[in-house]
Amino acid sequence: MDTLRYFKDLAKAQHREFRGSIASDSVGLQRVQHLVAVNAGYASWDALRGASxxxxxxxxxxxxxxxxxxxxxxxxxxxxxxxxxxxxxxxxxxxxxxxxxxxxxxxxxxxxxxxxxxxxxxxxxxxxxxxxxxxxxxxxxxxxxxxxxxxxxxxxxxxxxxxxxxxxxxxxxxxxxxxxxxxx
Structure with a gap:
């Protein structure tokens, strides 16, 4: 499995959900990527990308x-x-x-x-x-x-x-x- 692709797709799906909500203007894709990385146990999206x-x-x-x-x-x-x-x-x-x-x-x-x-x-x-x-x-x-x-x-x-x-x-x-x- 391409794990980076998995996390990118997860972040994009969550971003689409945010865009459909009331607070959509304040949540960009980079912020959602960061949240996905943190929820997966990483300090940041860059840490996730750099992990083994x-x-x-x-x-x-x-x-x-x-x-x-x-x-x-x-x-x-x-x-x-x-x-x-x-x-x-x-x-x-x-x-x-x-x-x-x-x-x-x-x-x-x-x-x-x-x-x-x-x-x-x-x-x-x-x-x-x-x-x-x-x-x-x-x-x-x-x-x-x-x-x-x-x-x-x-x-x-x-x-x-x-x-x-x-x-x-x-x-x-x-x-x-x-x-x-x-x-x-």
């Missing part, structure tokens, strides 16, 4: 999925008050946002080892798959890192039901079985 492709890939995935964080989807359990959950979730989003290099490694491994399929495979969830990736990569893989890498790679996916942080993907059972046996 791996960093922009992760920024796109997180823009497409605003509930994606280091632990997967969502703010976790309801064991703390709402404001504490929001703060915790914001921290988890920042933590994932800082892991672009590791997500790129997981992405490379996925693309080299796991075939796509058109339909979602309900037999393998992100939490189990992240453990499979850990065994093959020799390093810890967070659930959110795995999900982000799969989204970037273009695997079809479905979020878990309810408050589940997990996801299932359109990944071939055959290639996953080979990985589980340790042949890859």
């Amino acid at each position: 492709s791996a960093d922009r890939d992760l920024a796109v995935a997180m823009t497409l999925e605003p509930h994606l964080c280091i632990n997967g989807f969502g703010a976790g359990s309801f064991d703390v008050p709402l404001e504490a959950r929001r703060a915790r979730f914001a921290g988890w989003r920042l933590e994932l946002r800082g892991r672009a290099t590791h997500v790129a490694e997981i992405l490379k491994w996925l693309e080299s080892n796991v075939e796509r399929r058109k339909t979602i495979n309900p037999d393998y969830g992100s939490y189990g798959l992240k453990h499979m990736a850990e065994r093959h990569l020799g390093a810890y893989v967070a659930n959110g890192e795995f999900i982000a890498a799969a989204i970037i790679a273009g695997y079809p996916y479905r979020r878990g039901e309810g408050t589940s942080p997990n996801a299932t993907f359109g990944m071939s059972s055959r290639s996953l079985a080979v990985l589980r046996r340790g042949a890859a």
Whole structure:
């Protein structure tokens, strides 16, 4: 995916929305580009443009999925008050946002080892798959890192039901079985 094109198109679409509103005269395209960049985790549009492709890939995935964080989807359990959950979730989003290099490694491994399929495979969830990736990569893989890498790679996916942080993907059972046996 051309990530710069994605963010340019997003800014243009948002600018068109602003032009249709009452306050349209005061909001130019450059201002909207800046806001898009800030919302994606960058200090400015120039910072977004100068970022690595791996960093922009992760920024796109997180823009497409605003509930994606280091632990997967969502703010976790309801064991703390709402404001504490929001703060915790914001921290988890920042933590994932800082892991672009590791997500790129997981992405490379996925693309080299796991075939796509058109339909979602309900037999393998992100939490189990992240453990499979850990065994093959020799390093810890967070659930959110795995999900982000799969989204970037273009695997079809479905979020878990309810408050589940997990996801299932359109990944071939055959290639996953080979990985589980340790042949890859």
